[in-house]
Amino acid sequence: MRETIGKLRERGLDVRLEDNALALTRRPRRGRAADWSRRLTRENAVTVDDLIWPIFLIEGENRREPVAAMPGVERLSVDEAVRAAEEAAALGIPALALFPYTEPGLRDPLGSEALNPENLTCRALRAIKRAVPTIGLVTDVALDPYTSHGHDGLLDGERVLNDATVAVLARQALTQAEAGADVIAPSDMMDGRVGAIRQALDAAGRSDVQIMSYAAKYASAFYGPFRDAIGTKKTLVGDKRTYQMDPANGDEALREAELDVIEGADMLMVKPGLPYLDVVWRLKERFRLPTFAYQVSGEYAMIQAAAQNGWIDGEAAMLESLLAFKRAGADGVLTYFAPTVARRLKGL
Structure with a gap:
């Protein structure tokens, strides 16, 4: 010195x-x-209780199919999804979010497979609930995994129809609830869909099923690996800017969230996550509802790719990114890192 x-x-x-x-x-x-x-x-800490683990589903048995753009992530057949749920429960992860890869032959312009009570998501819901009844199951309500054009709603030419789509989404939500979904998470961004889904669930005696609204879902460049994972990257015609939010807008997120709260949303979500921490903060401060962020596929892939190239400490970046969500006010995070983080937090 x-x-x-x-x-x-x-x-x-x-x-x-x-x-x-x-x-x-x-x-x-x-x-x-x-x-x-x-x-x-x-001031803040990440715990296992903060994690929701998104998993991708595929047809077949004993299948684990890697997602090329998301190192460490696989599409799982229903039996393997059950094993993932058992692992999640053992690690203390509270909930899974399910996303299906629908075979091309089952896709059509109307997304008819979404209403099939024997579709991939519904079969996975029932199987997981039988094996691990204590774990929460969150399901995506949108038509893009099921449509041949890759959009979240019904088309009239190139125009996505709002009200006609909402009617289908309400039926899709009820189909999932009857199969065992605990939380319905509509990601479609159609106007009025939260209210329609709440009414449909309540009318069918499913008032205990929660709604996690994708209150602020942006038309983002960070969704690419996800669309590859569910098979919509090649099918999508045009883009989704007429219904997903403009990345330039923050005040609009408050208006969207307010409508969802009025219509009966139990929880709010912001997607993507890290590029929109300001929106997470504003929604939490304004509405004081349970608020979540989705650390989307592009965010995950960037951390993994940089770590694999030796440019960053992957584990440190993973934990720091999740801590940022908590600091911004998020009550929890949907993240593909969930099992890795849970093992790390438990010293496994």
Whole structure:
């Protein structure tokens, strides 16, 4: 220390040992000096209870099919999805979110397979509930996994029909609820769909089923790997900018969320996550409802790719990214890192 100070003084800098320096009233570094002190004063923490694990489903048995753009993520047949649910329960992960890869032969312009009580999602719901009844199951309500054109709704030429789509989504939600879904998560961004789904569920005696609204889902460039995973990347005709939100808009997210709250949403979600932390914060501050962020496929893929190339510490970046959601006010995160994080937090 004295040698370093001596060299600095030779350069004309008036540097003194801290013990002899002018006393400072506030030294924030004091609280960061030791591990015990950093832990004691930490404002936010990520726990296993914060995690929802999204998994992709495929037809068949004993199948695990890697998703090329998402290292470490696989499409799972129903029996393998049950094993994933058992793993999640053992790790303490509260819930899974299910997304199907629908075979091309089952897709049509109307998304008819979405209403089939024996479709892939419904079969997975029943199988998981039988094996692991205590785990929460979140299902995606939208038509894009089932339509031949890749859009979230019905088309009239190139126009996505709002009200006709909402009628189908309400039936889709009820089909999933009857198969065992605990939380319906409509991701389609049609106007009025939360209210229609709430009414359909209540009328059918499913008032206990919750709705997690994709209140602010942006027309984002970060969805590419996800669309590859569910098979819509090649089928999508045009884009989704007429119904997903403009990435430039923040106030609009508040208006969208307010409508969903009025219509009966139990929880709110922002998608994507990290590029929209300001929106997470604003929704939580305004509505004080349970608020979630979806760390989408592109966010996951960027961390994984950079880590595999040795450019960043992947584990540290993973944990830091999740901590950012908590600091922004999120009550939980949908993340493909869920099982990895859970094992890390449990020291496994």
